[in-house]
Amino acid sequence: MTIFGTSIETIYLVLLIVAGSLTILYILFGDIFHGIGEALSFLHPTLVLSFITFFSASGYILERVTSFSSILIMAISAIIAIILVTLLNVFVLIPLSSAEESLSYTEESLKGRVGKLIISIPQDGYGEIVIDSKSGMISKPAASYENHAIEEGKQVLIIEVKDGVLYVVPYENNRLYNEDLEKIETI
Structure with a gap:
């Protein structure tokens, strides 16, 4: 069978090469295209590219190996691609997305946590804080909430x-220390 003067085998092969190349580019530059996947959740780029890859690969193989009609081969290839993409989504992509969420944290979830300064905070300046978490150590820039200097090693x-900066106050012996005596709170 030919379409626009090109054999169907050539079309399958070109589709396979293009889809494979786009898959590699998506792996390398996926963060740029992440917004597209969020806007069109039903057309996730990984699923679309894998469908095209499976469809073209099975179509090319079936055209080369069998003597079925090209229309039947397209139908079989589409069914194979749908089954493989469904399996990929159910057994790989969905578990990976839920595992990623369980290990991640949001900046808002860091509020109220206690950390240790590894770089002191000068007055009206920035230092660095380390926070222990279940998935490892989190290191973030920090500044004093009250614009006072805080020494390295302090909790x-x-x-x-x-804006990605944690504003902190000294924390010792379950007490918050503040210059203003009215604000001392026991935790």
Whole structure:
């Protein structure tokens, strides 16, 4: 069978090469296209590219090996691609997406946690804080909530998060220390 003067085998092969190349590009530059996947959740780029790859690969193989009609081969290839994409989605992509969420954290979830300064915070400056978590150590930039200097090695309580910076106050012996005596709170 020929379409627009090109054999169907050549079309399958070109589709396979293009889909494979796009898959490699998606792996390398997937973060750029992540927004497209969020906007069109039913057309996830991974599923679309894998469908085209499975469809073209099975179509090419069936055209080369069997003597079925090209229409029947297209139907068989589409069924094979749908089955494989469904299996890929159910057994690989869905478990991976839920595992990723369980290990991640949001900046808002860091509020109220206690960490240790590994780089001191100068007055009106920035330092660095380390927070222990179930998935490992989290290291983030930190600044004093009250614009006071805080020494390296001190435990601090995270009060606020703005633009990726954790705003902290000193935290010792289950007490918050503040220059203003009215604000001392026992936890």
